[in-house]
Amino acid sequence: MPRTILHIDSSITxxxxxTxxxxxxxxxxISAPDTEMLYRDVTTGVPAIDGDWFAAVRQTxxxxxxxxxxxxxxxxALIDEIRRADTLVIGLPVYNFSVPAQLKNWLDQIARAxxxxxxxxxxxxxxxxxKRAIIAMASGGTPAESPVDFAWPYLRHMLGFVGITDVTLVAADRMAIDAKAAEHSAQEAIAALAA
Ligand SMILES: Cc1cc2nc3c(=O)[nH]c(=O)nc-3n(C[C@H](O)[C@H](O)[C@H](O)COP(=O)(O)O)c2cc1C
Structure with missing residues (x-):
């Protein structure tokens, strides 16, 4: 059972x-009654990095x-939340074939040389x-892991880049094409998760 879960949502809907x-x-x-929960909604107030930010992190x-x-x-503070967690659960809506801009902002904030x-x-x-990460992906028509899926491979790569290599995908992809099949495969993947 995870001791501390960092639960991250990034959907605008x-x-x-x-997700x-x-x-x-x-x-x-995957949680137990004594699991500590941390929650971060990246759609509320994770700023985009800019020149001032880059100068600041280089200065410190x-x-x-x-x-x-x-x-x-x-x-x-965002990095500290990850350090405290042993498990990350991240919502990954596919927007314009990639990750939501707000999730990109979070990744930019936590990728620190x-x-x-x-x-x-x-x-x-x-x-x-x-750490372990579980990614809940949803898409309208983009198949997960297809050549036009720039969301999941990118997120997996970024997590690996900062050292989080144990990453599991729960995909409800192609919801607009076959919602029942998408939901079924997502539910099967959730049922298969080790607690
Ligand atoms: C702004 C926007 C862009 C989207 N772009 C894509 C896309 O490129 N490919 C796709 O398969 N679905 C696309 N969708 C559909 C979403 O992936 C789908 O609605 C999914 O359920 C999003 O997750 P959510 O319900 O948690 O927001 C888009 C939806 C929105 C709102």
């Missing part, structure tokens, strides 16, 4: 969201200004190791 429902079902399936820990420290604090990854002679090394 509110109560209609397929929000699936992440909740996954959390319900040397002598950041108060404004720079405030930018770094946002990123640090020297903090969550580093380069060595052996190549890049992810530093957020020893």
């Amino acid at each position: 509110g109560s209609q969201s397929v 929000r429902r699936l992440t909740a079902e996954i959390v319900n399936r 820990p040397k002598s950041p200004s108060a404004a720079q420290q405030a930018l770094v604090n946002v990123s640090d 020297g903090v969550t990854f580093r380069y060595s002679e052996a190549g890049p090394e992810g530093l957020l190791t020893g």
Whole structure:
């Protein structure tokens, strides 16, 4: 049983969201009464990175200004949530063949050189190791893992880049084409998850 789950949603469709429902079902399936829950809705207030942000994270820990420290604090808090969790459950709606912009913002905030990854002679090394991630993906017509799926392979790669390599996909893909089949395969994948 996970000790701490970080539950992340990124759908913009509110109560209609397929991925929000699936992440909740996954959390319900794998958690125990004593599991600590952390929740992050990336559609509410994960800022996009910009030039000020990049200058700030490069400056730390040397002598950041108060404004720079405030930018770094946002990123640090998001990274700290991941560090505290042993399991991540992430909702992945496919929007325009890729990840939601807000989920990209979260990935940009947590990909920090020297903090969550580093380069060595052996190549890049992810530093957020020893965690498991379960991804609840939903799409209208894009088949998961097809040549036009730029969402799941990208998210899997980014998680691996920061050291999270134990990643499981729960896919309700092609909902607009065959909703019943999509729901069935997602439910089978949830039932197969180790608690
Ligand atoms: C803005 C937007 C863009 C979308 N783009 C795609 C797409 O490129 N490919 C696809 O298969 N479905 C696309 N869809 C359909 C969603 O993937 C589908 O509705 C899915 O259920 C989204 O997850 P959610 O219900 O949790 O928001 C799009 C939906 C929206 C709202």
